[in-house]
Amino acid sequence: MKGTPAMDAARKQRIKESFKTITQHEEALTDLVYKKLFSLCPHARAMFPEDMTTHKMQMSVALGLIVKSLENFATVEEHLMEMGGEHADSGVKPDYYPIMSDALLSAMATVSGPAWTPQIEEDWTIAINTIISSMLKGTSDSDQAREAA
Numbered sequence: 348m349k350g351t352p353a354m355d356a357a358r359k360q361r362i363k364e365s366f367k368t369i370t371q372h373e374e375a376l377t378d379l380v381y382k383k384l385f386s387l388c389p390h391a392r393a394m395f396p397e398d399m400t401t402h403k404m405q406m407s408v409a410l411g412l413i414v415k416s417l418e419n420f421a422t423v424e425e426h427l428m429e430m431g432g433e434h435a436d437s438g439v440k441p442d443y444y445p446i447m448s449d450a451l452l453s454a455m456a457t458v459s460g461p462a463w464t465p466q467i468e469e470d471w472t473i474a475i476n477t478i479i480s481s482m483l484k485g486t487s488d489s490d491q492a493r494e495a496a
């Protein structure tokens with residue numbers, strides 16, 4: 348994801364504030380994310396376990412950690428790259444990420460209600476693109492590692 352604008356201090360602050368609202372609806376958020384993901388990409392359903400409870404919790408924890416680390420993104424970047432490599436190994440294709448991004452944004456908009464503004468949408472779009480870029484960096488690293496092996 349080339350050309351993603353940098354996260355300036357004001358943007359990080361808005362995301363943190365917005366996340367406070369979003370986490371009040373944690374369960375609804377993850378329900379909506381996967382409902383949307385599976386409606387946009389039905390064949391992704393088979394990649395996940397039947398019982399999504401643990402996975403929804405993992406996604407929620409991951410988002411919380413990322414938001415907490417916005418001030419020092421380098422501390423989570425390596426973990427995101429590793430996660431991207433693991434996702435690639437589980438068959439997650441780069442093409443699926445924009446679908447996850449749409450699912451996350453749409454779920455966040457729904458649970459945020461009137462607090463969701465065009466500015467917040469832009470902030471989260473940039474944050475999610477940054478996360479996905481890091482995960483995809485790990486994907487190309489794992490491809491390179493495989494090719495080198």
Ligand code: HEM
Pocket residue numbers: 391394395396402405406409410430433434437439443444447448475478479482
């Ligand atoms: C913003 C992007 C994403 C984030 C933050 C994310 C986060 C996570 C987390 C935290 C886990 C738990 C295990 C681990 O740490 O690796 C996980 C597992 C998984 N993710 Fe993602 N993910 C993302 C994108 C995607 C996409 C696009 C797909 C495919 C449509 C996907 C499919 C999976 C699958 C199949 C698992 C394993 C499920 C299981 O066996 O429980 N993820 N993801």
